Amino acid sequence: MFIEQLLLSLFVFGSVEAGNLLVIPSDGSHWLGMKPVVEELGRRGNRVVVVIPESSLSMGPSKHTTTLTYPVPYTKAELQDSLEGNITSFLSSGISLDSDSAKFLVFFNQMVLLQSFIVRNAEGLLFNKDLMKKIQDYNFDAILTDPFEPVGVIAGEYLSIPAIYMQINLPCGVDTLASQCPTPASYVPQRNTHFTDQMSFLQRCINLIRTLLQPTACKVLHAHADEIASRVLQRKASMVEIMSHAALWFMRFDFAFEFPRPLMPNMVMIGGMATKKPKPLSQVSLHINISIITIFRAIPFCLS
Numbered sequence: 001m002f003i004e005q006l007l008l009s010l011f012v013f014g015s016v017e018a019g020n021l022l023v024i025p026s027d028g029s030h031w032l033g034m035k036p037v038v039e040e041l042g043r044r045g046n047r048v049v050v051v052i053p054e055s056s057l058s059m060g061p062s063k064h065t066t067t068l069t070y071p072v073p074y075t076k077a078e079l080q081d082s083l084e085g086n087i088t089s090f091l092s093s094g095i096s097l098d099s100d101s102a103k104f105l106v107f108f109n110q111m112v113l114l115q116s117f118i119v120r121n122a123e124g125l126l127f128n129k130d131l132m133k134k135i136q137d138y139n140f141d142a143i144l145t146d147p148f149e150p151v152g153v154i155a156g157e158y159l160s161i162p163a164i165y166m167q168i169n170l171p172c173g174v175d176t177l178a179s180q181c182p183t184p185a186s187y188v189p190q191r192n193t194h195f196t197d198q199m200s201f202l203q204r205c206i207n208l209i210r211t212l213l214q215p216t217a218c219k220v221l222h223a224h225a226d227e228i229a230s231r232v233l234q235r236k237a238s239m240v241e242i243m244s245h246a247a248l249w250f251m252r253f254d255f256a257f258e259f260p261r262p263l264m265p266n267m268v269m270i271g272g273m274a275t276k277k278p279k280p281l282s283q284v285s286l287h288i289n290i291s292i293i294t295i296f297r298a299i300p301f302c303l304s
Contacts, residue, residue: 019046022140022161023065024125024152027056033252034146034166039063049138051131051155053121055079070131072124079117111171111221119224122151126158126232135159142247147175150225150239157242158232165243166270168252172217178243182262185211189259197259215240 023038025031042048042064052059053072057079061067125131135155142162145152147170156163167175169191176183189195190210195203219226222239229237247266254271263269 020138020141021046021048022135022138022143022155022159023048023050024143024145024155025050025052025059026146026148026152028058030146030148030168031056031059034144035062037166038065038144049135049140051125051135053124068131068134070125070128073120074117082113082117115221115224118149118151119228121149122154122225122228125151126154126228132158147239147243150222150229153239153242154225154229154232157229157237157245162247163243163245164248164250165246166250166252172221173214174218174222174240174243175249177215177218178240179246179249179264179267180244181264181267183211188261 019041021041023034025034025038038048038050039062042062048065049068050062050065051068051070054069055072055074055076055078057076132155136159140159140161142164143152143156143159144164144166145156147153147165147167153163153165165175169175173183173190175181185208186199186204187197189197189199190207193203193207193210195207199207218240219238226238229239229242249264249267251263251267251269252271254269256271
């Protein structure tokens with residue numbers, strides 16, 4: 001369903017025959033969830049150009065697309081060793097990961113470590129004048145990017161093309177701030193709190209404090225990205241301000257696993273962080289499902 005939504009957006013922004021799409025993904029599981037969509041769009045006749053760094057954990061050429069690479073000042077081995085080494089050192093310290101504070105500390109340490117690679121990755125593309133000129137000459141209709149890394153967000157703003165974000169719960173809630181989506185602190189629990197939508201008075205107070213600290217947390221977390229954006233766009237800019245211009249948000253979550261919360265009209269839930277094409281049900285599973293559906297449909301008649 002979300003592939004049709006994405007195709008529709010491309011038809012609106014560009015040609016009625018096929019879209020001309022720029023894709024700047026994020027590494028790891030973020031790319032694994034986006035890759036099937038990108039390949040399907042290319043298979044359906046859209047011109048899809050994927051721009052990735054020369055060194056990454058999971059990204060590489062994909063089917064039905066054109067791949068452009070750019071040099072970055074780190075190797076795949078350095079990236080992998082840094083991430084694995086950070087987790088190993090934290091676990092070897094003997095700190096239990098049962099508490100929310102410990103989990104948040106691990107998450108924060110990982111984000112700080114990733115920021116150094118994310119910033120160098122952004123600089124590798126955005127200050128590569130030859131490649132940016134080549135990308136600009138494609139005259140793309142839209143950009144599909146994962147805003148977990150700022151490089152695609154800034155590139156889309158620089159190229160002045162509609163931005164389509166495919167993302168899951170960004171750090172510090174920048175998606176909520178940028179989209180101005182209502183998030184009542186007494187109802188929507190913050191990440192890593194394990195609160196529900198029915199919080200006690202103390203939990204509501206904690207959640208309110210976390211909510212009020214979100215803008216400051218985003219400002220600190222994206223300080224380097226804001227600086228890069230200002231240099232590239234030659235004006236004072238921030239990630240929150242740039243992301244507020246998004247044309248569409250494809251949200252990688254589903255209310256089956258998330259607490260219900262408000263969404264903006266340009267937000268579409270697509271479910272799953274690493275979505276794969278589902279395999280057809282076996283005949284046994286199919287018969288079981290049909291039997292269960294038949295039973296539930298018969299219940300109202302049995303009770304009447």
